[in-house]
Amino acid sequence: MAIFADLSESRELLYNLTMREVKGKYKRTALGQLWSLANPLAQMVIYSFVFQFVIRVQPDAGDPSGLNIFALWLMCGILPWSFFTNVVNGGMGALVGNENLIKKVYFPRSALLVSNSLSWLYNWAMEMAVLVVAIAILGGRPWLWIVPTLLLMGLLALFATGAAMMMSMANVYFRDTQYLVGILFQLWFYANPIVYPASMVAAQSDKIGPFLGVTVMELYKLNPFYYYIMAFRNLLYDNRLPDPSTIGIVVVLSVSVFLIGWRLFDRHQPRLAEVL
Template sequence: MTTREVVGRYKGSAIGLGWSLFHPILLLAVYTFVFSVVFKARWGATGSESRAQFALILFVGLIIHGLFAEVINRSPSLVLANQNYVKKVVFPVELLPIISIGAALFHAAISLGVLLAAFFLISGFVNWTVLWLPVVLFPFLVLITGISWILASLGVFLRDVSQTVGIVTMVMMFMAPVVYPITAVPEQFRPWLLANPITFIIEQARQVVIWGALPNFGGLFIYLAASSSMAWIGYVWFQKTRPGFADVL
């Protein structure tokens, strides 16, 4: 079903799955031009990095936020778009968010491949610490799953949720160190950025992919504990509200 989700999204288009490669490259080019050329943003305190290095650092944040936004933005319509599974077939509807996450991971993997290829061309090597990236992403995926269960349920009863979620994910992008370093934010506002669930994962992903350092295992353990609680709450909420899906649909 995940494969069908990925292939079906590009069915009938001339480029097909090529869009999954073209889209992140185009997005990266636009953001790099706007922030490094127009706004002349720099990541390090000395501003000594090249535009190519700035683009790599930026791309990590875009991949993490893109993974989050793709799943969360689709969540409110998951049950609505698969009404036949709710009304006619004995089907574990709670798997729909998992299928959506699988499709989002496919696109994230394509983007990561582009990132690592560009990193190798620029630096001549790839940090071995990139092997820790799945460990960094796992707690994040657990959190996304819990949120997706809640939103998929709410989307059945409150159709305005899908409109609201799109705005929230856009705000979360600019309230996280995606296009700017967290050190550029005044001290009094940094707690707001740290409260954003994608901030810690973006920082840890940059640690292992760009800087070649080990992740913060203690922080990841705490994040996993909080994510597991959210996933449990989301699953319980989804199962409690599930009997009402068929009546509403």
């Protein structure tokens, strides 16, 4: 593909852009990269208090791991979601924020989006490493599923980068996009089984029954991110492989969204300097 050829020829530029993003996030702070753990930890504390102790959401214990710790169950969903939203939000600002560079120098514009993804992937990898250690200490066996987890992280990175390419280009033409996407993410967060188990939706779906031949659960499963969350929970919290159907859907979604995003981005990138 042309994107890989362009990035291969611009390896040094991609590396420098990625390191600029990594170092720039927490520049001149006392804790540096440790701040990347602060936001997910704060979310864990807040959501654990609200949904476990106030609303009393109780997901099933990990099968077959036997884990029954809400905070770990929660983080298996929050960390992938945070990575995805960070990549898309960062991607939307990558082109607009580098307007002067794009207008002055020619280079593969995709390097800006890929470096954004790689910088967030670096932070996410540290967060996931801490989660794996915590699960192992508290009785799970996540090390047995490290390779599938790394592959799944790569697939989600593809999915997020493709979505970022589409949204970044939309934001170039319509600057309202970043604000609309921010609202969409707030709604989408609660449409995912992150702070509550999917079994709660299934129970309500069975109670309500089908409407026009379609159940609530069938509509719920149209959400693409549902499959990523279920896959990460299966690997890390349950300590087992996801269902083959889940794996197939994740692979198809990741590759398809990336290819569509790249196709759209490649078509419009020659005019970026003019539009910006």
